[in-house]
Amino acid sequence: MKPFAYVRATSLQEAAAAYASHPGSRYIGGGTNLVDLMKHDVETPDTLIDLTRLPLHDIRELPTGGLRVEAGVSNTDLAVHPLVRTRYPALSQALLAGASGQLRNVATTGGNLLQRTRCPYFQDVSKPCNKREPGTGCAARDGVHRDHAVLGHSEHCIATHPSDMAVALAALDAEIELYDGEHGTRRVAAAGFHRLPGEHPERDTVLRPGEIVTAVLLPPPAPGAVSLYRKARDRASYAFALASVAAVLALHDGRVRHVALAFGGLAHRPWRATTAEERLTGAVPTDEAVREAVDAELAAARPLPDNAFKVALARNLARDAVATLVRSAPGAPPARPQP
Amino acid sequence: MAARERNPLRQQQAAPPSAPGPVHSRVALRVNGRSHVLDLDNRVTLLDALRERLDLTGSKKGCDHGQCGACTVLVDGRRANSCLLLAVTLDDSEIVTVEGLAAPDGALSPLQQAFLDHDAFQCGYCTPGQLCSAVGVLREAAAGHPSHVTGADAPADTARPVVLSAEEIAERLSGNLCRCGAYNGIAEAVAACAAAGTPDRTPPPTPDVIA
Ligand SMILES: Cc1cc2nc3c(=O)[nH]c(=O)nc-3n(C[C@H](O)[C@H](O)[C@H](O)COP(=O)(O)OP(=O)(O)OC[C@H]3O[C@@H](n4cnc5c(N)ncnc54)[C@H](O)[C@@H]3O)c2cc1C
Ligand code: SF4
Ligand code: FES
Ligand code: FES
Numbered sequence: 234m235k236p237f238a239y240v241r242a243t244s245l246q247e248a249a250a251a252y253a254s255h256p257g258s259r260y261i262g263g264g265t266n267l268v269d270l271m272k273h274d275v276e277t278p279d280t281l282i283d284l285t286r287l288p289l290h291d292i293r294e295l296p297t298g299g300l301r302v303e304a305g306v307s308n309t310d311l312a313v314h315p316l317v318r319t320r321y322p323a324l325s326q327a328l329l330a331g332a333s334g335q336l337r338n339v340a341t342t343g344g345n346l347l348q349r350t351r352c353p354y355f356q357d358v359s360k361p362c363n364k365r366e367p368g369t370g371c372a373a374r375d376g377v378h379r380d381h382a383v384l385g386h387s388e389h390c391i392a393t394h395p396s397d398m399a400v401a402l403a404a405l406d407a408e409i410e411l412y413d414g415e416h417g418t419r420r421v422a423a424a425g426f427h428r429l430p431g432e433h434p435e436r437d438t439v440l441r442p443g444e445i446v447t448a449v450l451l452p453p454p455a456p457g458a459v460s461l462y463r464k465a466r467d468r469a470s471y472a473f474a475l476a477s478v479a480a481v482l483a484l485h486d487g488r489v490r491h492v493a494l495a496f497g498g499l500a501h502r503p504w505r506a507t508t509a510e511e512r513l514t515g516a517v518p519t520d521e522a523v524r525e526a527v528d529a530e531l532a533a534a535r536p537l538p539d540n541a542f543k544v545a546l547a548r549n550l551a552r553d554a555v556a557t558l559v560r561s562a563p564g565a566p567p568a569r570p571q572p
Numbered sequence: 573m574a575a576r577e578r579n580p581l582r583q584q585q586a587a588p589p590s591a592p593g594p595v596h597s598r599v600a601l602r603v604n605g606r607s608h609v610l611d612l613d614n615r616v617t618l619l620d621a622l623r624e625r626l627d628l629t630g631s632k633k634g635c636d637h638g639q640c641g642a643c644t645v646l647v648d649g650r651r652a653n654s655c656l657l658l659a660v661t662l663d664d665s666e667i668v669t670v671e672g673l674a675a676p677d678g679a680l681s682p683l684q685q686a687f688l689d690h691d692a693f694q695c696g697y698c699t700p701g702q703l704c705s706a707v708g709v710l711r712e713a714a715a716g717h718p719s720h721v722t723g724a725d726a727p728a729d730t731a732r733p734v735v736l737s738a739e740e741i742a743e744r745l746s747g748n749l750c751r752c753g754a755y756n757g758i759a760e761a762v763a764a765c766a767a768a769g770t771p772d773r774t775p776p777p778t779p780d781v782i783a
Contacts, residue, residue, distance in 0.1 A: 234615045236595035236613070236614070236615065237595060237614055237615070238592050238593030238594060238595055238614070239593070239597055239614045239660050239661075240593070241661075241663070254592070255592045261658075261661065263656075264656055264657060264658060264661065265638055265653070265656045268617070268656045268657070268658060269637050269638060269656060271615075272636065272637065279592060280592050280593065281614070281658075283661050285661060309650075309712075309717070312717075312718070313715075313716070313717045313718060315728040315729065318718065318728035319728045322724050325718070326720070326724065329718065329719055329720045329722075330720050332747070333641065333746055333747020333748075334651060334705070334708060334709065334712065334719075334744055334745075334746075334747055335641065335644050335651040335652050335653050335705060335708065335747050336638060336653060336656075336747065338647075338650040338651060338652055338708070339647075339652050339653070339656070339657065461724065469743075469746075470720065470742070470743050470746035471746040471747055
């Protein structure tokens with residue numbers, strides 16, 4: 234690990250100013266991803282700006298009925314919060330499906346959003362990787378890529394974004410609040426926060442250099458909406474998603490009034506399934522209708538030689554998730570008698 | 573505090589030309605009830621500070637990347653992987669390691685005793701991390717924290733303890749790997765403590781003892 238200076242920021246202004254004067258800096262939240270990458274020399278900051286002592290540890294209900302989650306809130310505290318569990322179960326479930334108890338105690342909301350890909354070549358400085366070092370090539374394409382993307386990848390990078398939480402936030406129409414010393418505060422939709430790789434896989438998100446994630450804003454849940462998170466992985470716990478889905482559903486008179494589906498583990502960002510959502514909105518959510526909608530979404534998949542299994546996995550997860558929500562949503566059609 | 577000058581972690585690095593400030597810091601830590609003030613290279617993890625500077629070698633280094641749990645300690649009462657925490661970020665924190673679980677007279681904590689009673693280890697390398705993690709598991713369940721396997725219909729009431737079934741224990745301890753496969757004994761030991769309602773006897777913040 235390279236030596237670095239350390240700044241314990243006590244205000245957002247101070248943190249942003251420290252970054253502005255040392256562009257080789259990195260912010261540190263819980264450090265569970267950054268310290269790991271520093272040990273691999275993938276990250277080599279000359280200064281660490283510690284955000285954990287900023288007063289950003291609150292979860293507050295908003296007058297609109299939504300929720301404001303500050304960036305320093307730990308993954309544990311967010312997952313177990315009674316309002317999150319009751320109003321945004323998909324978010325609580327996504328967090329609890331990620332990492333381990335001891336990691337979630339330390340990991341922060343801001344750091345979770347900004348964690349880097351788990352592509353093994355990204356983590357190995359002896360290998361070519363366009364994300365780590367633009368222009369060097371992509372070792373994964375002809376290498377081990379079973380865990381890599383099937384949607385939205387480019388010739389430059391086929392990595393996936395590893396966060397479970399971000400997938401739930403995309404489906405819940407959350408917004409991310411950002412601060413920078415020069416422009417002040419702005420908000421971006423969680424579903425548009427992470428990027429597709431295109432020609433610039435080195436940019437994971439739309440964050441500008443030096444910008445700080447200050448909060449996640451959850452809108453009030455759609456009336457009658459239910460939500461859940463499903464994750465498929467190689468072992469039952471403590472593993473990243475091969476594929477996952479966050480689903481939100483509200484019914485009215487047996488028809489879909491609101492639906493949101495986001496896939497994890499399939500792309501460089503949480504994948505909002507807008508094609509499937511359009512097909513399902515207003516429809517009676519029969520197994521047939523759900524299957525067609527999900528298949529239409531996944532028709533865009535371009536799997537690599539070793540990860541075609543992810544398409545079927547995602548399809549099954551999504552169908553099962555929507556079917557489960559249809560059964561539990563208020564306004565569901567009465568269960569059909571068994572033949 | 574033992575002086576270990578031969579330890580490279582101890583040697584101060586000159587700031588590289590690019591570094592915009594000192595690359596070492598003064599860090600105050602309370603560990604198992606004792607206060608320590610250390611001058612540390614900013615790169616030193618909590619795990620290395622414990623093992624190499626404070627001679628507390630109970631916490632183990634398995635992977636050094638957050639993947640095995642052998643380094644688990646309690647930081648301000650919560651379990652955490654000490655290999656991924658930079659000591660400099662923990663100034664003024666309260667740390668409890670496996671060495672701090674027993675009573676000052678050496679009497680084992682109920683969890684430690686249960687690990688003996690239930691054959692919860694073979695080589696013992698993962699045991700300090702398992703013990704500290706299990707203290708966290710018992711506290712989290714007592715505080716009503718759900719886990720991945722807790723039913724979504726469980727009451728979202730932080731005052732209602734979660735009952736630790738075998739499935740719950742396996743899920744909640746999944747961040748602690750055991751190469752010897754002593755999982756059954758570990759789960760039984762934790763279940764015995766959960767059932768006995770003796771969460772843990774980790775020292776509550778004690779009056780300061782100056783090292
Ligand atoms: C063994 C292991 C298993 C894991 N399994 C999973 C899993 O199954 N699912 C999952 O989703 N995650 C998993 N994780 C990843 C874990 O969730 C992340 O490491 C964690 O959420 C990162 O949060 P942090 O606060 O520690 O971030 P840090 O490591 O502190 O920071 C991560 C990045 O975000 C930047 N940053 C941090 N906070 C801010 C801010 N407020 N504003 C701007 N930039 C900021 C940092 O500069 C850094 O680039 C796993 C990690 C490990 C080690
Ligand atoms: S997939 Fe992306 S992150 Fe992985 S080696 Fe290729 S360019 Fe790098
Ligand atoms: S040594 Fe820290 S998790 Fe393995
Ligand atoms: S007892 Fe040997 S690793 Fe667990």
